[in-house]
Amino acid sequence: MCTAPADSLLLLHEARAVADTLLGDVLRLPVAKALDVGTAAGMDRAVALLAARLRRAVGRADVDAMREAVAVLDVDWRTTTAAQRRRLVAQALEAAGQHTALIPSRIQAPLGDAAEEVVASTRSHARREQGLALAARFNAMDRRVAHHIVRTQGNFVRDEYGRRLDAFGAEARRLVAEGLEAGLERSDIAESLERAARGALIERAPFYWEVVAGSFVGQGRAFAQVSSYAEASIRRYRIEAVLDEATTQVCRYLHGRTFSVSDALRRFERVEARARPEDLRQELPWVRERLDADTGRALLYVNRGGQETRLAEVLRSAAGKHDDVGEFRSLVSDRQLADAGVGFPPFHALCRTTTLAVT
Numbered sequence: 001m002c003t004a005p006a007d008s009l010l011l012l013h014e015a016r017a018v019a020d021t022l023l024g025d026v027l028r029l030p031v032a033k034a035l036d037v038g039t040a041a042g043m044d045r046a047v048a049l050l051a052a053r054l055r056r057a058v059g060r061a062d063v064d065a066m067r068e069a070v071a072v073l074d075v076d077w078r079t080t081t082a083a084q085r086r087r088l089v090a091q092a093l094e095a096a097g098q099h100t101a102l103i104p105s106r107i108q109a110p111l112g113d114a115a116e117e118v119v120a121s122t123r124s125h126a127r128r129e130q131g132l133a134l135a136a137r138f139n140a141m142d143r144r145v146a147h148h149i150v151r152t153q154g155n156f157v158r159d160e161y162g163r164r165l166d167a168f169g170a171e172a173r174r175l176v177a178e179g180l181e182a183g184l185e186r187s188d189i190a191e192s193l194e195r196a197a198r199g200a201l202i203e204r205a206p207f208y209w210e211v212v213a214g215s216f217v218g219q220g221r222a223f224a225q226v227s228s229y230a231e232a233s234i235r236r237y238r239i240e241a242v243l244d245e246a247t248t249q250v251c252r253y254l255h256g257r258t259f260s261v262s263d264a265l266r267r268f269e270r271v272e273a274r275a276r277p278e279d280l281r282q283e284l285p286w287v288r289e290r291l292d293a294d295t296g297r298a299l300l301y302v303n304r305g306g307q308e309t310r311l312a313e314v315l316r317s318a319a320g321k322h323d324d325v326g327e328f329r330s331l332v333s334d335r336q337l338a339d340a341g342v343g344f345p346p347f348h349a350l351c352r353t354t355t356l357a358v359t
Contacts, residue, residue, distance in 0.1 A: 037118055037221050038125030040242045043352055046118065050213035053110040055206070058103050062205050065099035066197045068092075069168070073193045076186045077176055085176055093169050096201070100161040104154045111153055111216065115146035118217055122224035130357050132232035141227040141268075148272050149220045152280060153212065159277040160208070168200035211349045218346035218353075219284075225355050226264045226344065235261055236358040239345070245320050250287045251353045252325040253300055253312050257334050258358055259343045267343055285340070287311065287347045300328075302340050309340050 035049070036042035072092040077085065119142050126132045138146075172193055179189040229237055241247055241255035271283045285302040292299040298314035310331045318326030337343065345353040 035117060035121050036125055037121045037217060038129060038354065040244075040352055042121070043217065043221075043354075046114075046121075046217050047210065047213045047350070050110065050114045050217060051209040053114070054107050054209045054212060057106045057110050058205075058209075059106070061099045061103050061106070062201045065096040066194075066201045068095040068099060069197050069201075070190070070194045071095075073172065073176075074186075074190050077180055077189055078186070085173070089169055089172050089176075092172065093165050096168075096197075097165055100165065100201070103161060104158045107157060108150065108154060111150045112146075114216065115150050115220055118149075118220035119146050119224045119227075122221050123228055126225065126228040126232075126357070130359075132228055132234070132357060134228055134231055139227060139231055141230065142224060144272060145220065145223040145227060145268075148268075149216055149223065152271075152275070152277075153216050155275060156215075156277050156280075157212065164200045164204070168197055171196045171200070214350040215346055218351050222344040222346070222355060223268055226261060226268060229261045229357055230265055232357070234357040234359065237261060237264075237344075237355045238358055239353060240356045241325075241353045243321075243323050243325065245322065246352075247319075248348060248351075249289055249298060249314055249317065249319060249326065250300055250347050251351065252318055253314075253328045253330075254287075254337075254342070254347060254353065255325050257337065259334060259338050263338050264343055267338075267341070283341055285342070286349070287342060302342060304341070311337065311340070311342070 035046045037046050069092040072095050073088060075088060080088065119138060123134055123138070123142070127134045175192045175196060176189060179192065184192075225237070228234075236258050238256060238258045239251075239254045241251040243252070243255065267283065271280060274280055274283060282304050285304050287300055287302055289298055289300055291297070292313065295313065298317065300311045300314070302309050302311065312331055313329040314326065315329055316327035318324035332340070344355060345351050347353060
């Protein structure tokens with residue numbers, strides 16, 4: 001089996017951890033073990049490592065789910081009634097769901113370990129690089145942050161696999177109906193159903209775990225930064241984007257904007273009180289981009305409960321450029337950005353943007 005780059009990185013990281021243990025415990029030599037999520041390179045490495053750990057933890061659950069579903073659906077559909085067809089699809093989803101239901105519990109351990117690492121790294125970076133007066137130990141909010149991101153990420157994963165199964169169920173019913181109408185053989189319908197199951201449950205998985213890891217590390221870092229700012233009596237912070245070729249229009253627009261630490265703390269408390277993924281998406285929506293039909297310009301916006309809030313128009317794009325934010329016509333104030341849930345990263349999938357204390 002081919003090893004993905006992130007999985008290779010995990011092997012190297014684990015080998016290094018063993019070497020560090022030998023150096024530290026046996027030879028008594030000082031070693032630096034911790035990741036530094038405060039840097040762009042450290043952030044990328046943390047995301048890649050967590051994604052690899054999540055894929056390892058999940059194992060073959062999604063493959064087993066696909067096989068179980070396909071096995072149930074491998075029947076001669078021409079001999080079935082409409083009621084039997086509905087029942088077979090429901091049975092296939094139930095069989096697959098028994099395997100996908102294992103996934104949220106399997107990822108709890110790697111997420112828990114990662115949460116501790118992210119919070120510890122964030123505190124260390126704020127103390128070392130920003131000069132904040134922070135205690136060596138986690139404070140109470142740090143522990144709340146770690147607990148919150150593990151709990152909510154598990155809920156998001158459970159919700160994602162539920163939506164995948166629902167989508168596959170709808171697609172399976174369509175394929176069977178169209179296959180029967182077209183007079184397809186059993187093998188032809190089975191082949192189309194297997195392709196649909198593979199697409200829903202397997203083909204999206206590799207990149208999906210990168211997105212999960214990026215969101216988890218990014219949100220954990222942002223919440224832990226807010227916790228550190230509050231502990232150090234910092235009143236405001238600013239958004240700091242990584243301005244390179246890969247930086248999105250969203251992060252270029254938000255670069256340099258400042259927000260209140262107290263507002264961010266209140267936002268965290270509202271987020272912490274919610275458990276359902278749809279509620280969390282309303283509190284912390286990702287910023288999206290589309291072309292405005294009237295102006296032809298790129299438009300940045302958030303969508304909360306079907307209601308769109310326009311944030312900015314792109315007047316000059318700096319996409320693909322270093323150290324250039326571009327030019328924007330802002331349609332909201334920083335206060336309105338915070339009210340819309342756009343007060344701290346991540347602002348989109350695989351967002352690398354961070355925050356800095358305003359002192």
